[in-house]
Amino acid sequence: MLKISCKCITNARVKTLEESIYSFLNQEYDGERELIIVNDCEFQELKFDHPDVKIFNIKNRFETLGEKENFTIDQCKYPIIAVWDDDDVALPNHLSNINKWFKDCDLLSWKKGALLHGSKISKITSVGQSGIVYTKKIWEDVGKHEKMSYGYDTAFIQKINKHKGRKVLADPDDSDVSWFYMWGGRSYHLSGIPKKENQDQALEIYRQHTLKQLNNGEIPSGIIELEPKWKVDYMEILKNYLHENDSSIGDA
Numbered sequence: 001m002l003k004i005s006c007k008c009i010t011n012a013r014v015k016t017l018e019e020s021i022y023s024f025l026n027q028e029y030d031g032e033r034e035l036i037i038v039n040d041c042e043f044q045e046l047k048f049d050h051p052d053v054k055i056f057n058i059k060n061r062f063e064t065l066g067e068k069e070n071f072t073i074d075q076c077k078y079p080i081i082a083v084w085d086d087d088d089v090a091l092p093n094h095l096s097n098i099n100k101w102f103k104d105c106d107l108l109s110w111k112k113g114a115l116l117h118g119s120k121i122s123k124i125t126s127v128g129q130s131g132i133v134y135t136k137k138i139w140e141d142v143g144k145h146e147k148m149s150y151g152y153d154t155a156f157i158q159k160i161n162k163h164k165g166r167k168v169l170a171d172p173d174d175s176d177v178s179w180f181y182m183w184g185g186r187s188y189h190l191s192g193i194p195k196k197e198n199q200d201q202a203l204e205i206y207r208q209h210t211l212k213q214l215n216n217g218e219i220p221s222g223i224i225e226l227e228p229k230w231k232v233d234y235m236e237i238l239k240n241y242l243h244e245n246d247s248s249i250g251d252a
Helices: 014-025 065-075 094-101 136-141 152-162 199-215 234-244
Strands: 004-010 033-039 044-047 053-057 080-083 107-110 113-117 120-125 133-135 167-170 179-182 222-225
Touching: 004 014, 004 065, 004 094, 014 033, 014 044, 014 053, 033 044, 033 065, 044 053, 053 065, 065 152, 080 094, 080 136, 094 167, 113 234, 120 234, 133 136
Parallel strands: 004 033, 004 080, 033 053, 044 222, 107 167, 113 179
Antiparallel strands: 080 133, 107 133, 113 120
């Protein structure tokens, strides 16, 4: 079975991060795995005690998301890197899906994931660069992530393409979909910043947003003991969607 490092960068998203951590803890996977979390929120220190979860609290914010990604991957001990975003959710079969589909390749993306708006799936579809999986070797071979924030993930994919990296598009059955890409109402997406704002401004725009949340009492500060949990039953949400769309969910 694959040895997988789940990589999570975070900043001032405690509630969604708790769902992300719970997704990791709830995996039905017998292979070796770890969750590496890097937090560079200046007013939050995150704590969670678990042998497979390691949190790095960085006092000074990284200048770019690319540099933050590179630092995080440097901490990963396994050869397979699974993007584990702090505002998305994975069902218990997600690592098993990675183990099934990640064969003789450098990069895996999902032809089928659940696109969630609010608490309802709008459709099962390709989720683009969300939840991608790649080897630590290809990350090293292409020169790691660029020192940029806005569009750094797209730039990374382009480097893999230029390097002629081997790619797989995972196509699980609807009933086996395991990655939930969240959009709307959960977090402030950098991808939602107008393109006229350059990448140097993107992190500062996000920082001002979080400071406003802090001043309004919307998010906590100081030492925070994380309590991983799901707000809703995402497995049930998928089952309901499949029923409504006349898809078979088997006996599970």
